[in-house]
Amino acid sequence: MEEQRVEALVSEGSLDGSGINSSGSDYVFRVRNLLFRRMLVGIKDGRFFLGAFHCIDKQGNIILQDAVEYRSTRRSSPSPMEQRCLGLILIPSSCRTSCHVDCFIEEQLSLLSLNQ
Amino acid sequence: MDERRAEAAAAAAMGRHDGHPRPASIPSGDGSVWADVSPLLEAACADLQEGELIHGDNFNLFAAMSALEIMDPKMDSGMVCRYYSVDEAIENGAAPVPISFDKTVDVQCTIDIMDHLLACEGTWHKGHSLAQTVFSCIYLLRPERTSSHALLHSYCRIIRATCKAVVSVVSDARTHEEEDLFTMSYGLPLIGEDEKCLSMLNAVEETIARQLRACKAPSSGRKVIEDLEPLQNNPALEEGYCKAILCRLRFRKHFYHVLMCLKRPQGRGLQLARKHISSCLSELEIIRKSTEVLRSNDYGTHNSGEDKTTASGRQPVGFDASINTRLSAPTPPRSIKILSWSEAVDYFVKLLHDLDIICSFSLDASLEGILQFMVQFQKSHPDLVSRAHLQTLLIQDGKLYGRDSIFAVITKAAGLPEILRNHDIQNGECLVQLGQLVINLLKILSTNAAWQRRKLGKILQDWRVIHIQLELPFRQEMGEESGLSADQSGRQDILRQILVWVEEQTFWIASRFLMLGFELELYSPGEYCMVYWYIYVVLIKLAERMHHKMSFTNATEPAKTRGKKKKGSTKDTSRDIQMPASVLFLQSYICLAEGLTMMLAALRNERMLSQSPSPFNSDHERFIQHFELLQKAGVPDHISYQSFEESTKNVRFSTLVMYNYFKDAQRIAKEVKNSFPNDPDRQSELRRVEQVAEHNSIALTVLCRLGSLDPSLKVSFDFSHHPYFATAVVKRS
Numbered sequence: 001m002e003e004q005r006v007e008a009l010v011s012e013g014s015l016d017g018s019g020i021n022s023s024g025s026d027y028v029f030r031v032r033n034l035l036f037r038r039m040l041v042g043i044k045d046g047r048f049f050l051g052a053f054h055c056i057d058k059q060g061n062i063i064l065q066d067a068v069e070y071r072s073t074r075r076s077s078p079s080p081m082e083q084r085c086l087g088l089i090l091i092p093s094s095c096r097t098s099c100h101v102d103c104f105i106e107e108q109l110s111l112l113s114l115n116q
Numbered sequence: 117m118d119e120r121r122a123e124a125a126a127a128a129a130m131g132r133h134d135g136h137p138r139p140a141s142i143p144s145g146d147g148s149v150w151a152d153v154s155p156l157l158e159a160a161c162a163d164l165q166e167g168e169l170i171h172g173d174n175f176n177l178f179a180a181m182s183a184l185e186i187m188d189p190k191m192d193s194g195m196v197c198r199y200y201s202v203d204e205a206i207e208n209g210a211a212p213v214p215i216s217f218d219k220t221v222d223v224q225c226t227i228d229i230m231d232h233l234l235a236c237e238g239t240w241h242k243g244h245s246l247a248q249t250v251f252s253c254i255y256l257l258r259p260e261r262t263s264s265h266a267l268l269h270s271y272c273r274i275i276r277a278t279c280k281a282v283v284s285v286v287s288d289a290r291t292h293e294e295e296d297l298f299t300m301s302y303g304l305p306l307i308g309e310d311e312k313c314l315s316m317l318n319a320v321e322e323t324i325a326r327q328l329r330a331c332k333a334p335s336s337g338r339k340v341i342e343d344l345e346p347l348q349n350n351p352a353l354e355e356g357y358c359k360a361i362l363c364r365l366r367f368r369k370h371f372y373h374v375l376m377c378l379k380r381p382q383g384r385g386l387q388l389a390r391k392h393i394s395s396c397l398s399e400l401e402i403i404r405k406s407t408e409v410l411r412s413n414d415y416g417t418h419n420s421g422e423d424k425t426t427a428s429g430r431q432p433v434g435f436d437a438s439i440n441t442r443l444s445a446p447t448p449p450r451s452i453k454i455l456s457w458s459e460a461v462d463y464f465v466k467l468l469h470d471l472d473i474i475c476s477f478s479l480d481a482s483l484e485g486i487l488q489f490m491v492q493f494q495k496s497h498p499d500l501v502s503r504a505h506l507q508t509l510l511i512q513d514g515k516l517y518g519r520d521s522i523f524a525v526i527t528k529a530a531g532l533p534e535i536l537r538n539h540d541i542q543n544g545e546c547l548v549q550l551g552q553l554v555i556n557l558l559k560i561l562s563t564n565a566a567w568q569r570r571k572l573g574k575i576l577q578d579w580r581v582i583h584i585q586l587e588l589p590f591r592q593e594m595g596e597e598s599g600l601s602a603d604q605s606g607r608q609d610i611l612r613q614i615l616v617w618v619e620e621q622t623f624w625i626a627s628r629f630l631m632l633g634f635e636l637e638l639y640s641p642g643e644y645c646m647v648y649w650y651i652y653v654v655l656i657k658l659a660e661r662m663h664h665k666m667s668f669t670n671a672t673e674p675a676k677t678r679g680k681k682k683k684g685s686t687k688d689t690s691r692d693i694q695m696p697a698s699v700l701f702l703q704s705y706i707c708l709a710e711g712l713t714m715m716l717a718a719l720r721n722e723r724m725l726s727q728s729p730s731p732f733n734s735d736h737e738r739f740i741q742h743f744e745l746l747q748k749a750g751v752p753d754h755i756s757y758q759s760f761e762e763s764t765k766n767v768r769f770s771t772l773v774m775y776n777y778f779k780d781a782q783r784i785a786k787e788v789k790n791s792f793p794n795d796p797d798r799q800s801e802l803r804r805v806e807q808v809a810e811h812n813s814i815a816l817t818v819l820c821r822l823g824s825l826d827p828s829l830k831v832s833f834d835f836s837h838h839p840y841f842a843t844a845v846v847k848r849s
Contacts, residue, residue, distance in 0.1 A: 027160040028170060031153075035172045040142060040150055043186060045196045048142060055171040055180060058164040060157065063183055069194050070142055073201040081142075082201070084194065084442060090183040099157060100150035 031056065034101055039064060041091050042098035047071045049091060053101070060093030193448035197438035202257050211254035211434035214265050220348040223357050225433050226268055227410060229255070230364050231457050232432035233275055235425040238460035241282075241467070241501050244452050245297040247440035250279055251304050254434045259305055267361070270320045273313040274368045280306050281375040282501060289504035291563050297449075298500065304440075314372065321365045328358035356409035360427075363406060367399035371464075374471065378505050382518040386475040386509075393472045397465065403427070404461055423456040463499075470502035474509065479517055483529040483554075486510065490561040491628070492797050495839075500564075507562035511555055522551035530617035531669035532610060541607055546585050550618065553578055557625070569632040572625050576749035579622040586615050613668055620661035626654045626751045634840040639742070641833055642730070644842060645716035646739055649760050650746070652709035657752050659702040666696050697791035701798065704784040704805050708841050711777030711809075715816055715844065717764035718771075719831055724819075769820045778813035782806055807837040815844035 039053040041062060048071075051064030067089045072079040160170065169175075184191045199205035215225040233253060240249040255262050255272055262269040283306065287299050327347045331354040346354055347361070373392040377385030410428040426432055441448045455463065470493075477489055493506065512518030516525050523542035528534070541547060553575070560571040589611065630651050633639055639647050695703070733741075739757045740747070747755070785805045792798040815831070822829060830849045833842035 025163065027156060027163050030156060031160040031170050034153065035170070039153075045187075047194060047196070049186070050142060055169055055175055056157065056161065057169050058161050058166060060161050063180055071194060071196075071200065074204050074207075075200055086184060086194075088180070088183040090180075090185045092185065092187065095187045099152070099154045101153045102148050103151045104148050 038102040040098075040100045040102070041096055043091065043095045044097055045095075046075075049086075049089060051089065054088070060096070062091045062093070062096065062099070064089050064091065190448065193441040195441075195448075198436065199439060202254060202439055205254055205436055205439060206258065206261070210436060211258075211261070213255075213261055213268070215268075215433055218349070220350050220353065223348045223361070224410075224428065224430075226265075226271075227357070227360055227364070228426040228428055228430050228432040229253070229268065229434060230271060230361075231426035231428075232435060232454075233271075234464070235455045235457050235460040237275070237279070238455045238463040239452065240279075240298070241463065241499060242455070243298060243500065245300050245449060246279065246283075246304055246306075247300070248437060248449050248452055249454065250275065251440060252435050252437045254436060254439070257305065257439075266316075266320050266323075270313070270316040271365070271368065273310055274317050274372060276306060277310045277313045278368070278372050278375065281372070281379070285375070285379070285508055286500060286504045289507045289559075289562070291500070291504065291507070291559070291567075314369065317365060317369055321362065321369070324358050324361055324365070328355065328362065331355050331358065353409075356406070359402070360406040360409060363399045363402035367396055367403060370395040370399065374468075378471070378475075378509070381512060383479050383509055386479075390472060390475045393468050393475070396468050400461055400465055400468075404458075423453075425454055425457050425460075427457055467499060467502055470496065470498040471505060474502065474506050483525050486516075486558070487561065487624070488797075490558075494561075494565065494568075497565075503562045503564070507559055510558050510562075514555065522554055523547060526550065526554060526614060526617070527610075530613045531665055532613055536610060539610065541610055546582065547614075550582050550586075550614075553582060557621075565632055565635055569629060569636060572629045572632070573745035576622065576625060576629070576745055576751050579618065579625060580749040580751060583615065583618050583622065586611055586618060590615075613665070616661055616665045616668070620658060620665055622749075622751055623654055623658035623661060626746055627651065627658055629746070630654065631840045633742075634835070643738055643742065644833065645713055645720060645764065646735070646760055647742065648709045648712040648716065649763065650743055650755075652706060652713055653752060653755055654746075655702055655706045655709060659699050659706060662702065663695065663699045666699070697788055700784055700788045700791075701802070704781045704788065704802070704809075705841075707777045707781035707784065708805060708808060708812075711781065711812060711816070712842060713764065714767050714777065715812065715819070717767040718769050718819075721765070721767055722769060724829070724831060776813055776816060778809040778816060781809040782813065785809065804838045805841070808841045808843050811837065811843045815846045818846050819844075 034053055036052050036054075038050060039062070041049045041064065043049070047069055049064055049067050049069055051067030053062070054065040055063040065088055067086045069084045069086055070081050071083075072081055164170070186192050187195060189195060199208065199210070205211065214222050215229075216222045233250060236249040236252065240246055251257060253272075255268060256276065259272060259276070262272055283299050283301055324347060326344055330344050331346060331351065347358055348354065370392045374389050374396060377389035377392060379385070407427040410426075424430075473493060473496075478485075481489065490506070498506075510516060515521055521537070521542070523539075524537035526547075527537045527539075542551075556575065560568055560575065563571065589608070630647060633647065730738075736757050739760065785802045789799055789802045792802075819829070819831070826848075828848050830847050832845050832847070834845060835842055837843050
């Protein structure tokens with residue numbers, strides 16, 4: 001759904017990056033609004049990192065501030081979780097499997113919708 | 117249409133459709149949910165320009181570079197390697213108890229575990245963390261699990277008790293060297309006293325000793341009275357394995373006793389410690405020999421890998437180095453290499469020898485003797501554990517050996533009579549501070565060479581300040597002495613003598629600072645000239661002060677009483693029959709230093725040094741860099757680059773022909789040797805001085821005759837005869 005949408009926008013020619021009103025920078029604008037919010041990133045080996053969203057780059061690498069690592073003590077779930085404070089961390093996009101942001105129920109629709 | 121899409125998005129946000137399980141136990145806030153933002157992020161990233169970032173106002177690229185990168189093994193200590201946790205490892209059978217149901221295999225594996233633990237312990241001592249070394253053993257991490265296996269259990273308990281004792285002594289010494297990793301034991305099961313560990317070990321030892329007797333009984337003809345189960349199943353191996361285990365148990369027992377004896381206050385356990393050290397060393401010998409038995413049973417190859425951590429060459433069961441990585445700081449520890457088994461045995465042999473040296477040092481030595489001992493001890497490059505023991509032995513409760521007050525030590529060192537050692541002058545602020553400086557000096561001399569040199573340079577300032585403070589009352593009262601009471605005059609005399617000693621000590625520290633630079637290879641050959649010149653200047657002052665201090669005492673002249681304390685000059689040397697031996701000893705050093713300075717200066721002035729000057733900084737700048745701390749402290753005063761230049765700029769081989777300092781050094785060294793009949797260290801030192809002097813004297817003669825005339829002559833310097841005083845090597849190129 002998302003790829004089609006983006007492709008549609010490209011073909012409409014509104015992604016030239018020049019206008020403030022182009023939908024390209026609208027996505028960027030929305031992601032900018034997510035900064036400093038609590039973000040939960042899951043990675044390939046099953047660990048989760050919870051921290052304040054600090055930065056993202058074009059490749060999708062994410063930096064979290066005051067991050068906490070959650071990991072289970074057994075390979076199979078359910079199992080008790082351990083946590084550990086790590087500080088500033090960088091999660092490469094290659095090992096990221098999921099990404100969630102803490103938001104109010106009401107706002108999540110507007111947040112997530114890729115419509116205008 | 118759009119609404120349905122939005123609902124689908126919301127449903128997706130509830131988390132079930134993205135296909136990645138999210139633990140319910142990571143809560144979102146009140147009234148909030150976790151919303152999946154991956155699609156949004158992807159779309160936004162596609163819209164970014166190359167190199168563009170989305171970040172807030174508080175973002176700083178430089179700071180962001182310090183972020184830990186997840187899944188990078190050097191930065192991510194939480195990376196799942198084999199097991200998620202110790203418990204998972206245990207559940208997967210990583211550390212079975214018993215190790216095998218075949219008793220022979222069980223015994224073999226137990227011996228491997230003992231050996232690997234020894235290798236880990238040695239690696240730990242060398243400066244790594246407990247978590248990565250000894251406590252990579254899963255059996256040690258869960259102590260209760262091994263209770264059904266008497267041998268393994270008792271061994272684990274003694275290991276824990278030993279590690280605890282060593283951590284305790286190193287923490288007490290508080291050397292704060294780079295080896296701070298050493299005492300980190302957070303999260304490891306090291307707490308609590310284990311009084312029963314020795315009795316457990318003794319019980320196990322007794323059982324195995326009986327098993328050994330039993331298996332030898334048929335050959336010795338005695339009837340087997342005891343109905344004793346053998347150690348393992350194979351009768352041919354029984355004797356060998358019993359002996360192998362016994363020597364390992366006995367080594368651990370004696371080593372633990374060594375540590376306990378050394379802990380006893382005021383050095384009361386030193387003699388007993390020496391006995392246990394001797395037992396340890398003999399058990400280590402037997403352990404080394406046991407490789408024959410242990411290896412021959414399995415792999416026939418004897419040279420299979422020099423880095424095997426066990427005597428048998430097998431990998432031990434029950435160890436996982438990655439399991440504890442999360443117990444360190446957020447970043448994973450450096451990957452380390454565990455010592456090989458034979459390296460570990462060598463390490464413990466050296467450690468025991470170093471501890472033995474410490475134990476055999478007399479507890480009645482003077483401060484001068486102690487300092488000399490510490491300098492000599494450092495020459496064998498002792499490791500952290502022995503150095504920590506030396507320090508805690510010397511300084512306990514702010515007293516020397518926990519017994520002598522520092523003021524008493526100072527008065528004795530300054531040559532003051534014994535009755536003064538409790539004089540209340542010690543309560544004055546200056547003298548209390550001086551006491552602290554002495555304690556600090558002893559602590560510094562127990563650290564490793566690099567740390568030591570740095571600290572010695574820094575304390576020069578403190579010693580100088582104390583000197584100035586002690587001198588103040590004398591400066592103020594010039595010409596007023598007749599107005600002083602007898603008591604005040606007595607105090608003045610005490611302070612005067614202490615002052616001379618303080619000066620002497622300051623110069624001694626400066627000389628150590630300079631000479632350690634050679635040991636640490638901090639000087640380039642182009643700088644030797646100025647270094648030897650500075651050493652020469654400092655040693656002259658040191659000898660002067662030492663001689664002055666000795667002129668106060670009547671130690672060398674039993675018949676005459678020279679009770680009056682003299683101030684000022686040493687003009688009374690006419691009354692001395694000869695210079696004291698220790699001053700002459702220094703004189704030989706002075707001649708060597710002067711000779712080397714002059715020879716190097718001549719070589720430089722005649723442009724014969726192969727070293728080209730550095731394009732980066734001038735001689736003057738390098739002088740300042742090397743001697744900054746000495747200059748700042750004014751040790752000695754009125755010394756500068758200009759004085760160095762003055763002394764050396766006109767030196768030529770033609771002028772040196774007149775005076776051969778090396779011959780003087782040789783002569784003095786020969787004379788003084790007889791004055792130290794009971795001091796083998798001094799005697800070998802003097803022999804080395806003689807060697808350096810002789811070789812340099814010959815080199816100098818050659819250079820003086822042929823030097824400037826023969827351009828093919830090349831001169832280099834090496835330290836083949838003495839660690840600080842270089843020997844010139846003249847070659848034809």
